[in-house]
Amino acid sequence: MxxxxxxxxxxxxxxxxxxxxxxxxxxxxxxxxxxxxxxxxxxxxxxxVSFDHGKDHVVIIVAVTLFATLKGILATGLDTTTFRKTGIQDCQPDVAYYLQERAQIIPTGTGIVNLDRYPAPDLVIEIAKTSLLDDLGTKRSLYEELGVAEYWVVDVQNAQIIAYTMVDQGSKRIQESQVLPGLIIAVLEEALHRSREMSQSEVCTWLLNQFQQK
Structure with a gap:
């Protein structure tokens, strides 16, 4: 013990x-x-949590929520929330989203999200400053088994996003989100790069222009 x-x-x-x-x-x-x-x-x-980790965390949440808002996609985002299958699996991803018909599936007042009762999030995001290899490896396997539909790892060091679609307890790299159709991963990476040189409000303005063009 x-x-x-x-x-x-x-x-x-x-x-x-x-x-x-x-x-x-x-x-x-x-x-x-x-x-x-x-x-x-x-x-x-x-x-x-480092400054760089925290900053990218906010940029990703703003970007996903802004895109969903402009495209009329129902979305509920969660920050470092516990998801649990009692006795089997437990996790606290940096960011998670329930989308469309699942956006209101978790009632207000819920503490730990019981995955024996509720479905796994549609999108899970880990912000990796010191945990990149684990986020790409063991945690990816964990989220595959939980039934997460899509998983992103944000590589803070390189301002890169490694995105996967997940099905049948397996995963495949993608360049465009499947759960947020039309959201190009390269646009989010450019937003991360821009956040190194400008304020988040300026990055949000740039994202708004990008999303409205598509």
Missing amino acids: IELQTQLPTDTWIYTSWNEYEQIITNLLNKNGKSYYYKGHMRLEMAP
């Missing part, structure tokens, strides 16, 4: 039972961080 310590290993997968995992995250409720559980292993990400 893993002993509960003040400092637990972070940014790595640790073999543990579900009961131990629940005990650990209960004791860490007052600390900032994210937790994942997959195939009998847990992962904690407790390090402070």
